[in-house]
Amino acid sequence: MGLFDFLRSRPKNTASVATERLRIIVAQERAASGRPDYLPLLRRELLEVIRKYVNVDPDAIDIHVERDGDSEVLELSVALPEKAANPAAAAAAAASAD
């Protein structure tokens, strides 16, 4: 780096960007590698079923398999929206307004 390079603004150094991106993706993939293969599909289908009744966000479903001694536990948590946006109720309300 020469004397005059200090006057130019340098873009963020690319090696640290690479390191940061890798840290995140590697951690994510390591977490995913222990899970059964069917989890993503199960998650998607559950989401479809739940959305028939409650309009939840696609990322509102958290699904985990945990080992508890000899047995495995499938843990499912769904974050419901703050105001229950029930499509059936909403449709009924719209119909009565007519």
Add this chain to the structure above:
Amino acid sequence: MTEIIVVTSGKGGVGKTTTSASLAVGLARRGKKVAVIDFDVGLRNLDLIMGCERRVVYDFVNVIQGECTLKQALIKDKRIDTLFVLAASQTRDKDALSKEGVERVLNELTEDGFDYIICDSPAGIEKGASLAMYFADRAIVVVNPEVSSVRDSDRILGLLSSKTRRAELGNGGVEQHLLLTRYNPERVASGDMMGIADVKDILGIEVIGVIPESPGVLSASNAGVPVILDDASDAGQAYSDAVARLAGETRPLRFTEAQKKGLFARIFGS
């Protein structure tokens, strides 16, 4: 006792075959009896890097399918008496390798008193790659300081700790080492390339060697002389250090610091 070492990476073109050839030569040069096996069925290349491509008569698949004996297929190196190459088949389909067949060949080499068997893995995570790692005692994961190579290496590390004989038997698993290749200290210093510590940190395993990016590697492959035999090249010396560490010696890393620039270069840039 025979030690089986797989040289693997996931990503292609990072230097697996160059590394396999140099490690095999380096260990043999230390008086060990070494066999190096090309697992890349259909894309044979180890023979070229070792410089014995015109002496291949029988290959790995021929041995597995009983078309010749192991002795007939082992190519004795012209430079070192205790070094043997087993070439990959060029024409057959990838299903030609079987777990039983590979195990039979490895057992026969063990009975023949080989100290080391180096398995040169193909790229990817298909059958050839999984068979190359399955029977390993140790793994050298070759990685370039570059995002796709590092990510693929992490996948391979996951497979090494689940889909190998040692992992299945639960006796400590496969001993894993990182070998960084194409390392450019100047680019690391300028912030354009991930450093040794970054890669080691992300992957979480120890580094057994760092091979600098070097014109010597291409010259060596052009000539069919493994680069470790080029004592004048930095890459060759770095491979010698890695072999010493593999054999249990401690050696400091070399060629990993950027060359200091003179006052003139520092003031006026380069």
